[in-house]
Amino acid sequence: MNNIIVRLPSSIAHFTGDNNVIECQAHSIAECIQDLDVKFKGLKDILCDLDGNVSDLFFVFLNGENIAYLQGTKTALQNGDELTIIPAAAGG
Numbered sequence: 001m002n003n004i005i006v007r008l009p010s011s012i013a014h015f016t017g018d019n020n021v022i023e024c025q026a027h028s029i030a031e032c033i034q035d036l037d038v039k040f041k042g043l044k045d046i047l048c049d050l051d052g053n054v055s056d057l058f059f060v061f062l063n064g065e066n067i068a069y070l071q072g073t074k075t076a077l078q079n080g081d082e083l084t085i086i087p088a089a090a091g092g
Contacts, residue, residue, distance in 0.1 A: 001025035002079040004032050009087050012047075015040045029060065030073040032083060047085065048073075059086045 004024050013020050016039075024039075026032035030052065037044035049055050053073060060067045061084040067075050 002027060002077050002081065004077055005080075005082045006032065006036065007082065007084040009085060011087055012043070012085075015043045015046070026077055028073065028077060029062070029067060029075045029083065032077060033073065057088050059088060060084070061086065 002025065004026055006022050006024055008016060008020050008022065010020060016022050022036070022039075024032045024035040026035050033044050033047060033052075047055060047058055054060050054067070062070060062075060062077070063082055064084075067073070
């Protein structure tokens with residue numbers, strides 16, 4: 001398994017005991033989200049829609065690149081990769 005570093009926004013860090021940086025073990029972003037949900041119950045419900053895709057409320061970056069421009073949650077991960085989850089900002 002690949003060890004992945006995940007950086008979370010403070011707004012959802014309460015799921016992880018207020019840890020903004022956590023680790024998961026996965027081969028894809030979908031597996032990483034699932035692993036995090038096993039460790040921190042309810043996190044997937046916040047991050048994903050009912051189809052398992054990342055919710056419109058968040059952006060996920062893999063090593064600085066938005067996964068929307070990669071293969072979404074199917075994007076493969078390598079050992080040492082970093083995922084950064086950022087809440088979407090709304091304005092008016």
